[in-house]
Amino acid sequence: DQQVKQNSPSLSVQEGRISILNCDYTNSMFDYFLWYKKYPAEGPTFLISISSIKDKNEDGRFTVFLNKSAKHLSLHIVPSQPGDSAVYFCAASLYAGNMLTFGGGTRLMVKP
Amino acid sequence: DGGITQSPKYLFRKEGQNVTLSCEQNLNHDAMYWYRQDPGQGLRLIYYSQIVNDFQKGDIAEGYSVSREKKESFPLTVTSAQKNPTAFYLCASSPLGEDRNTEAFFGQGTRLTVV
Numbered sequence: 001d002q003q004v005k006q007n008s009p010s011l012s013v014q015e016g017r018i019s020i021l022n023c024d025y026t027n028s029m030f031d032y033f034l035w036y037k038k039y040p041a042e043g044p045t046f047l048i049s050i051s052s053i054k055d056k057n058e059d060g061r062f063t064v065f066l067n068k069s070a071k072h073l074s075l076h077i078v079p080s081q082p083g084d085s086a087v088y089f090c091a092a093s094l095y096a097g098n099m100l101t102f103g104g105g106t107r108l109m110v111k112p
Numbered sequence: 113d114g115g116i117t118q119s120p121k122y123l124f125r126k127e128g129q130n131v132t133l134s135c136e137q138n139l140n141h142d143a144m145y146w147y148r149q150d151p152g153q154g155l156r157l158i159y160y161s162q163i164v165n166d167f168q169k170g171d172i173a174e175g176y177s178v179s180r181e182k183k184e185s186f187p188l189t190v191t192s193a194q195k196n197p198t199a200f201y202l203c204a205s206s207p208l209g210e211d212r213n214t215e216a217f218f219g220q221g222t223r224l225t226v227v
Contacts, residue, residue: 034215041223043221101157105154
């Protein structure tokens with residue numbers, strides 16, 4: 001049973017607009033959440049993270065929002081750029097350790 | 113430069129053969145992980161290790177084996193018992209300790225194909 005889900009397998013956005021990627025989780029014990037970006041045939045690279053004690057974390061064009069009551073997090077990219085086109089994975093870890101549980105990924109396509 | 117290195121990048125295996133994927137890190141991380149990615153799917157945890165000479169099964173450990181004789185190295189053996197070994201394999205490492213909430217760093221992956 002998937003504990004971390006990304007229900008949209010793909011998303012297409014115009015350059016300059018906002019991209020919103022969503023992620024839901026079921027395990028209320030998760031206390032740390034991360035977003036990774038992945039290009040084909042490469043390893044994922046870390047993008048941004050958020051602890052369960054916060055509801056927002058911002059880093060440049062990237063902002064992650066966490067809604068613990070809804071067990072939902074989202075990644076906002078503003079403005080979107082063609083170089084942002086990649087697969088984005090959300091991941092979560094339990095309080096006791098750094099083992100990550102990943103969602104299925106969302107492929108973002110930013111059109112020029 | 114510090115990082116995590118997987119080799120080889122591409123690997124072909126005949127059915128019935130065992131094959132070992134290499135993963136080395138010089139980040140001085142305590143924890144290391146192996147994930148598998150199938151086309152259009154997320155990353156699934158195979159094995160992880162938080163300390164030398166100790167490792168734990170992940171969600172899909174059947175048909176795989178690992179060892180952790182050195183902190184820097186965490187090789188994964190795909191055995192003939194693994195029914196569908198063709199996949200993209202990713203190794204990762206992360207620090208442990210008081211600052212628990214840090215990200216895992218990934219290698220560039222090994223694509224294994226059974227021929």
